[in-house]
Amino acid sequence: MSQQQTAGRGASDASRPAGGPNGRRPSREPFADRLAARLGSNSLTGLFFKLVFLGVVNGLALYAVSTLLPLRAWTPLLVVVVATLALDAVYLSRRTLPLKFLIPGTIALLVFQVYPVLYTAYIGFTNYGTGNVLTQDQAVDRILAGATRVPEGATRFRSTPLVDDADGTLALLLTDPDGDVFLGTADGLESIDEGDVAGEGRDIVVADRFRPLTLGEAQQREDEVLDFAVPISDERAAEFDEGVNAEAISVQTFTTAAVAVTALELDEDTGNIVDTVEGVVYEPVDGVYTAEDGATLRPGFRTVVGFDNYEQVLTSPAIRGPFFRVFVWTFAFAMLSMLTTFVMGLALAMALNDPRIKGRRLTRSLLIIPYALPSFMTALIWRGLLNQSFGPVNRMFGLDVPWLSSQAYAGALPKFSILLVNLWLGFGYMFLINTGALQAIPSDLTEAAKVDGASGWQAFRNVTLPLLLVAVGPLLIASFAFNFNNFNVVFLLTGGGPPIGGTPTPAGHTDILISYSYRLAFQGGRGQDFGLAAAVSSIIFLLVAVFSYIGFKRTAVLEEIN
């Protein structure tokens, strides 16, 4: 393994306490020579593995750097370099023993868990989403590149769309007001002589290459033809008496074309985009260049919008209402799932906890099956079983119950169904742990209670249950926490539906926060809203943090670390 020391001296180093006040291992310096003698081949293998490992790491890093450097991607470059140097330093130094064991997992943790959590918090403050995907620079480039327009008094041409039969590329045969003829291709404009145009009418061949589009072809490729533009150089622009802004000769109709100028310019000082033809100023407002009259330039760009997403969640009526429902249902779902599985599991455990019953081992194995099956599979299976028109449950009992899609009473029936399925998934597990916990409670305790005159219920309520809860309490909290984010059951069973009406966001009656956030990001009806989704995720983070804090305070887990 790569963490082995290079030589005998490494061993003596390793045997030293690695720092910190709690070092409990005594130094074994006197043994160093003996150790070195006996290490020989072993540490050579260690060295070999270490060098191979570091070789691969550094090789990959070099490749990464050679990819990133030309792209001027400084941030990822920095990450790669720092991570690689850290690995090299840790494994080549003799003073970093604990880190040799910790650093691989730590790097994975930082990159794929800590960073995403922080990034989520950041995205929650942005407008990242459909329409605002690009960075500001990219958006400006797009806007400026796409924005040409034909000013009044521009030079106009008679134009014939041409096609090259060899590869289907388009071109234009252009005649300017003076009667000069040009061939315009996607590469630029070239003057042509009489001789370059052979034939008459439909049989014209231009520059031995192009022929006019037939009517049918023109219809077929209408969009392409109308979008076609011939870039023109500054010299050409001067020829046509156009300003230096002249950008291209763009097709106006099938038979005309005109010189178009770039109308939009980025004002480097103010950061605004200015329309030089119309004289309108577009200022960046929340990721979109917007004029005073409200006109906008697309695409927008992603930018920090502060608490806008949170404000939307809390104040926008169309979002607040559904969000609040999802919020409440998330707690109800987690709590009820925990309670129903616990109660059924306990009841079963008590019923079957009788030594006279035969086949308890078999029963236990059978009851755990729902828990042992992959949950994505069982959720999909139940979705079929509860299908309104085809589902075996309805067909067997001759029913027509919309188990998963009823809108009535705020989706009460789908909510019931989802709890039922979750009960089915979890009761076997609760049965097992309750059986274990029950049998760990000494029977003399309940018997003593009965001798003292307690009824069966009183003995259960005051003796058995408290003892039981001590044992299974932490597992109940874990169950609640798990169901709080139980995405699979909700998403695969109902997809979060049936939808809550009157909201622009995809919220459903059975959605819990995590599935709601997922659908905002990846299934949005009005596009993907990463910003809002990340804000919802951040809200879940906060809730989880509060639970964890309470949980930590109530358990002794912090004191147990030694």
Place this chain on the structure above:
Amino acid sequence: MAADPVPMPVPTTEHAAVRDPAIRATRTPSPKGVRWFKELGWRYLVALLAVAFALMPAYFVVLASVSPTATLQGSQLLPREVTTANYTRLFEVTPFWTWLGNSLKIAGGAAIANMMLSAMAAYAFSRLRFVGRRVGLLTILLVQMFPQLLANVAIFLFLVNVRGYFPAIGFGTQLGLFLVYLGGALGTNTWLMKGFFDTVPTDLDESARVDGATHGQIFVRIILPLSAPILVVAGLLSFIFLFNEFILASILLGQEDANQTLATGLYRFIDQNYGQQWGPFAAGALIGSLPTLLLFLFGQRWIVSGLTSGSVKG
């Protein structure tokens, strides 16, 4: 990556109970008739109902997978004839084995890698004393409270960015998903293993050290072999969790059919199509359930023993 936070069952002590003379003394000969039902019979009835409830969906799935009609409409209580047509059709219309292979590859690979990373970290926390040890352990506990799936948006955008630089590990690749799964390596498993390593007597290390072993050798030659049960448990839990993982797989693997895991592949196959595809889906569900079901049934003893001796949670 932690398996679902609910740990596996603690072992029942029914045998101990039976062996307990006090209990055996109360064990009267089975009563008869009404009294039998009042004392014992209803318990059997309850057990029967519970087992029926647990197995009913499985029954329908087995039934649907061998019924001749591929649609849900063919469901009846007993099959009129048994056919393998659904299985044939499943393999024809979906890359089922590819999906299963992808799942086994990604979940299996990540589970093993997570197990190793976790074990290394656990060794440091169990055997070494260093500045930041306590903070490190607490940080792991804290980070574990925020499961990766909550950061799904950020991970998605992150991998989309990565694709721009390194297409091989970016969005839409299985390698990318695998790497993301590694992010959960240091988690509950680390605590689980640290607890177990703590129970391996340090005398063993000491004498190995006297004999000239390095920490690397002690870890590989002594601690790992002695901790095989907990390694198996951590690996199994990790594998079952990752095999089940849907949310990250669905957003990171892209649209290509052959790139999916079993979870995302079957979901895309059956979503909106229950009426037509129920038979083939049932066939796929049966086969796809086998890996975790078998692991669970045969590994149960390991899981239970590992968990109880590992002293997991506070």
